[in-house]
Amino acid sequence: MRLVFAGTPEVAVPALDALADSRHELVGVVTRPDAPSGRGRKLVASPVGLRAEELGLPVLKPAHPRDPDFQEALRALAPDACPVVAYGALLPQSALDIPPHGWINLHFSVLPSWRGAAPVQHAIWAGDEVSGATTFRIVKELDAGPTFGLMTETIRPTDTAGDLLGRLAEGGAGLLVATLDGIEDGALEAREQPLDGVSLAPKIQVDDARVVWTEHAVAVDRRIRACTPGPGAWSTHEGERIKIGPVRHTDVTLEPGLVEVAKNYVIVGTGSTAVMLGDVKAFGKKQMSAADWARGARLATGTRFGDV
The missing domain is CATH 3.10.25.10 (Formyl transferase, C-terminal domain)
Structure with a gap:
């Protein structure tokens, strides 16, 4: 499949690398705009943006994915699917409708638990013994789309959010590639999330x-x-x-x-x-x-x- 990857922070880089090494054709990357960093407050590309440039991939940095120019550029890349890891912006329906197989998100929890921006942090804070990652098709409702695949990971007694997220990012990269393989082969069918067990993980201030x-x-x-x-x-x-x-x-x-x-x-x-x-x-x-x-x-x- 032709893929356009969407992601922004360092935790999304393992998935980008895994997709670049997969059987699929990675034709572009979407990431958040360059942001001020350091004492000089110079504009710096996101970790995903920097890695995409190293890989020689076209990089789109819309101020917001509802931007018509961005959507036109995305259509020109003609993706079959858009895999997503921690992109950081809400996607309007007009953007969701562009790839035939949709936007396939890698979320760092066992859905439907811990929907939101900080699932790993909330899992540790709540004292969960097991975390994981889930792939699902993005819909308008937050992290509520039908799921494709799942991996689990034990939360260790001394794990910080950074420790656990690092392991999930590496393992989840393989899950995302396997999900896209299954979609292309017709071997995977999306399943609606259960209504019970929903919990929310808003950003920690x-x-x-x-x-x-x-x-x-x-x-x-x-x-x-x-x-x-x-x-x-x-x-x-x-x-x-x-x-x-x-x-x-x-x-x-x-x-x-x-x-x-x-x-x-x-x-x-x-x-x-x-x-x-x-x-x-x-x-x-x-x-x-x-x-x-x-x-x-x-x-x-x-x-x-x-x-x-």
């Missing part, structure tokens, strides 16, 4: 990533891992925002938010047992171990994190 030290240690741990690497879990200490990396559980009991400092560790109380901080990042500083930060900041036992 910075305010959501604020650690609530009165929560149980398990909930504190899940929130931090779900928000790593982005948007980054955080708390405050003496009015300064501190980004907090994954923590370890302890058997120590401290009041929520209360800090205990030793030579080689920093622990903070929660609503159950205390947690040991891993890496932290103070404003304007590099990421470092909590013990190194505590020495530099002259952190003392008895101070507190957060507003508790």
Whole structure:
């Protein structure tokens, strides 16, 4: 089949590479427009856009896929199907109707659970034991289209969202190629999603990533891992925002938010047992171990994190 791939962030690059190496003819790529990056705020192409240029593929960067010029350019490429991974823009029906086999999305959850922008983060935060990836045909309703294929992946006790998403991106790339193979061969038939078991996974905002030290240690741990690497879990200490990396559980009991400092560790109380901080990042500083930060900041036992 002739394919036009749509995707934007780094997590979509494995699928792009897999499609480029497949039996299908990859004739173009759609990605979000170049965006300001770095201290100089220079316009930089998306990871998918950069990789597509390396592969010598035509790249379309519409401000919005409803743009008539974009849709005309897409029709000119004459795709049979448009595989999608984390493109980042809503597709109007006029664009969905262009490829005969539709837009085939790789979504990082076991649908119908965790429909939305942050399925991996919400799965970790909720304490799910299993995640996965699903291929489906995009329809107007959010992540509700009929499904083609599925893979599952165990969520490990120490997984961050970045860890799990990395594994799903690699495994899901193969699933996406296999799905397109099956569609072309007539071996796959799309099945409507069940009505039961629907859950939503909206984008996690910075305010959501604020650690609530009165929560149980398990909930504190899940929130931090779900928000790593982005948007980054955080708390405050003496009015300064501190980004907090994954923590370890302890058997120590401290009041929520209360800090205990030793030579080689920093622990903070929660609503159950205390947690040991891993890496932290103070404003304007590099990421470092909590013990190194505590020495530099002259952190003392008895101070507190957060507003508790």
